[in-house]
Amino acid sequence: MEKRILVVDDNPVLLSQMTLLLEAEGHQVATALDGFSALNMLASLTPDIVFIDLIMPNIGGDNLCRLIRKMPHLKDCFLVVISAAVVEQEFDYRRVGADDCIAKGPLDLMRPRILEVVRQADEVRPIDLETAAGGIETKAARHHTREPLSECHHLESVLESIPDGVMEIREGNVVYANSMAAVMVEMKPEAILGRAFVELFPRRLHHRIAPLLETRPGEIAEFGQDRPLAIHSREIILKCLALAEVGSLLMILTDVTKYKSVQRALKEAMEYSDNILNTMADALRWWC
16 A cells, blocks of 8 residues: 655665665655754655654654654654664663664665565554564674764763753754753743744743844854843843854853842842941931
8 A cells, every 4th residue: 555654864875765665665755854854844744654763963863753743643653763773772762652663774684674664554563672673783783873872862961961951943943952941941842842942932032032043153142141031930041152064053041040139139238238338427427
């Protein structure tokens, strides 16, 4: 039976190979080079099956799976994660809402599993990680994926450990947000991805925030240093760095609520002290 299939991977060669393979089987195939592009396509596309690479720029495969599972028109879509991490058993695809997985490797080795998944996508069946790996257990395949996967997890751990909110913005939309950023705008991380950056803030602040999105490559723009943004009982300063090499913006959100509160208290205390000193000086002059 002909199926509508979307393949999401940042490797153009693999996209071409999978397109030729699946079209030869009589299926309609669309492709996307990253999670953000796929998300935009899925606003108007309803595929029967989506093959999703785990490690991608601009919304990774795990978050893309979670987002798809929240889209009502894609509730019956069959999600297949493609990753060599399943060989290492470091990633449980079921935790992100995927239905199946394929161990990533040369297309010749993946072909049987790809065709099997397409044929059996309509069936409800328990999936065994050993079976899903499809026998691709070569040292080359493991080594090829272990390093980028480790780097990806390390970077994410670092970003999750810092006290500031961090977002990556592409074409005005959020493609990454750490947990602290989600806390500051009072939203779940999955709900932030794909949203327009300015829409994360109250409408009254849009005209103040929008100019940050015009920051030029290599420049750093700051906003709210003198007048922090009042957001959900917090006072926040925004710093934007335009990343020329990747064509996106890195937005840093710093919560200065406590600092500003202490600053105001100190100012009030100094004013109070000045008033007392002035009063004492007036009294001394009167007695003299």
